[in-house]
Amino acid sequence: MRKYILKNDKIIKIDSFPERDSKKKRVFESVKMSVCISLIQNTKVDSDYVFPVFVWDDKHKSSGLSTSFSLNDIIAIDNIDYTIPRLRPEYKTTVIKLLKKKGISLKCIEGELNVTFHKKFFGSNISNPVILKGASIQRYYYTHHMSQGQIDYLEEEKYLLEYGNTEKSAHHKYERIAMQGMTGANDKIRLVMSIVPQGYYLANSCNYILPSHLIDLYCLLGFLNSKTINWFFRCFSTNSNVNGYEVDNFPIPQLSPNAQATISELVKKVIDAKRTNSSTDTSAIEKQIDELVYQAYELSKDDIKIIEQ
Structure with missing residues (x-):
């Protein structure tokens, strides 16, 4: 239209x-x-x-x-x-500059478990695999202690017996990036993402990205949690949804293996710190990640000032 x-x-x-x-x-x-x-x-x-x-x-x-x-x-x-x-008029050149750096196509997918259609497979048996919902996903870590709702467990054998032939049914076998599918439209940080290990299932209040040979998964998480991509997303979003097609349009640049490794190591430091204590201040490391992201997009001081403010 x-x-x-x-x-x-x-x-x-x-x-x-x-x-x-x-x-x-x-x-x-x-x-x-x-x-x-x-x-x-x-x-x-x-x-x-x-x-x-x-x-x-x-x-x-x-x-x-x-x-x-x-x-x-x-x-x-x-x-x-x-x-x-x-966009404010002075933002246009920055957005276009970011878009020109798009070198990697993303595929963002809705969580494999629909909380309505698959509700019959949800239970409280802690010996079953954990189902992570949007509230479980935080920046750089995930938690079983949610601010709202409760942790559910999947009756895996019954679920796979009925849905085992579907494409998404095997995605829990991969380490992947999970994100909240809905955040406050007025929140300063709209993109909330973490690495989720193998074995966890995701409800459809989450979206996720599978690993790819095009970019290291931890490096990609650094970009997606960066100030630059958060600012880019805010320029286009006017509601609380974090839609898959919006994530697919993020301009992720192609980087050398060395550049990816540098960002990945910093991301792993943040994850390790959050895993030990989720309230740990990792702002100094995250600032280093942001600076490397700025360099990847070849942003000017004026561009950085716009994003930082």
């Missing part, structure tokens, strides 16, 4: 109201959902025409940001889904 409208019609303006926790800020108080109002004219225009986009902080339009895009801008940012991001 976006592609058709952008190529065949003229957008007069777009008013976007991202998802808000506060009811008083929502367009519809009882509905926690992002709202977008577009004014479009049914007429063909040149591809270099510019249309304004307003991203409002609340329904009263008391504050927000405004920017503008041409069709060529949108194609440079996302030539597949024609996503219209929420």
